[in-house]
Amino acid sequence: MAFFSKFFGNREPRALGIDIGSSAIKVVQLKKKNGQAILETYGELALGPYGGLSVGQAVQLPTDKISAALADLMKEKEVNVTTKSSGLSIPFSSSLMAVIEMPEVAQKELAIMVPIEARKYIPVPISEVMLDWSVIPRSDVRVESVAEELPQEGGGFAAPAAAMPKIDVLMVAIHKETIARFQEIVSSAGLDAGFFEIEIFATSRAVMDEGLRPVMIMDMGAATTKLYIIERGIVRASHTINRGSQDITSNLSKSLNMTPEQAEVMKREVGAAGDDKSVNDVIALVLDYIFAEANTVLLDYEQRYNKAVSKTILVGGGAALKGLLELAKANFKTEAELAEPFSKVAAPAFLEKILRETGPEFAVAIGLALRKLAEEEE
Numbered sequence: 001m002a003f004f005s006k007f008f009g010n011r012e013p014r015a016l017g018i019d020i021g022s023s024a025i026k027v028v029q030l031k032k033k034n035g036q037a038i039l040e041t042y043g044e045l046a047l048g049p050y051g052g053l054s055v056g057q058a059v060q061l062p063t064d065k066i067s068a069a070l071a072d073l074m075k076e077k078e079v080n081v082t083t084k085s086s087g088l089s090i091p092f093s094s095s096l097m098a099v100i101e102m103p104e105v106a107q108k109e110l111a112i113m114v115p116i117e118a119r120k121y122i123p124v125p126i127s128e129v130m131l132d133w134s135v136i137p138r139s140d141v142r143v144e145s146v147a148e149e150l151p152q153e154g155g156g157f158a159a160p161a162a163a164m165p166k167i168d169v170l171m172v173a174i175h176k177e178t179i180a181r182f183q184e185i186v187s188s189a190g191l192d193a194g195f196f197e198i199e200i201f202a203t204s205r206a207v208m209d210e211g212l213r214p215v216m217i218m219d220m221g222a223a224t225t226k227l228y229i230i231e232r233g234i235v236r237a238s239h240t241i242n243r244g245s246q247d248i249t250s251n252l253s254k255s256l257n258m259t260p261e262q263a264e265v266m267k268r269e270v271g272a273a274g275d276d277k278s279v280n281d282v283i284a285l286v287l288d289y290i291f292a293e294a295n296t297v298l299l300d301y302e303q304r305y306n307k308a309v310s311k312t313i314l315v316g317g318g319a320a321l322k323g324l325l326e327l328a329k330a331n332f333k334t335e336a337e338l339a340e341p342f343s344k345v346a347a348p349a350f351l352e353k354i355l356r357e358t359g360p361e362f363a364v365a366i367g368l369a370l371r372k373l374a375e376e377e378e
């Protein structure tokens, strides 16, 4: 095929997804061939050691250290990244999201009205943020407001509460300083970021199917566990639990008298369903707290919108814990499943098992790479 590649050699776009989490950087490189997204490489680097902490721990690092870590990951031979064109995630905690009610007016008017309304939700001057928004489709409008328009007995419709019909708008804001910081991290590492996207949007792209019923995504990271309820591609609710997988490590280390490094190894090797009851009990303590809060968020949503959440999809490194899925199934008020984001890309068969196991951790990076790949073709 050398003859053809001379002519079509550049028609294989490549894209890199970069997820800078609080405990690790994850990258995924894809290429497009014959209309298909193909996995070329993926890799991860723990950030803890760059701040004097151990692998698996969340760490706050200055921009230059993160940049150095990213550059180190790019240099790793086994990872072998070959493209600079990338998309980067912005942590959910650096964003502000709200569903706001607006009068039903033309898009042009909304473009003027949303930023004004947004001021009520954004604690800094509006000029300091990047603002984005989208109208939530009509059929998704809250049950209460739909009910106001139901036919009355004896014909006719009940008058809506307000004279003007309302629509719901999802508003998203990111501080410009945050974007500048991430821009600096990628450029110092010698990469080009085509876009910055809040992590949950990348995750949704990587793990959601076309289902219409609401789904909960649980992202278990090192320090926190993030919960989102997604309906028809739109984030309808979110919540952050101040517990994560590193709490399991530190509890194991304390109660079993081990170093954090030993505890981290034990967590990953034994997990939540091993033979050692004392290990299981320590892990269960952290998980019980997380499951209880997740169930509360779930119930709140179901009651408020009078809709059943169909399932919970587990992502994040914490979701790779052995035995977690079974515990989630037993404790959750919904079905639970592990995300399989690598199933959205083609990969060699011999990698199947490992990709299934590490998939939840790479959901954000895969979602970013998929978007970047689509944009590369435009």
Ligand SMILES: Nc1ncnc2c1ncn2[C@@H]1O[C@H](COP(=O)(O)OP(=O)(O)OP(=O)(O)O)[C@@H](O)[C@H]1O
Pocket: 020, 021, 022, 023, 024, 025, 055, 056, 057, 091, 220, 221, 222, 223, 224, 244, 245, 246, 249, 264, 267, 268, 315, 316, 317, 318, 319, 320, 321, 322, 361
């Ligand atoms: N195989 C495994 N078994 C158990 N825990 C694991 C495994 N692999 C990673 N973890 C844990 O997952 C956590 C990291 O998850 P992840 O990489 O999703 O976090 P992050 O993206 O850095 O955090 P955040 O999204 O909150 O910023 C660490 O605490 C790590 O110990």
Ligand SMILES: [Mg+2]
Pocket: 021, 022, 221, 316, 364
């Ligand atoms: Mg993360």
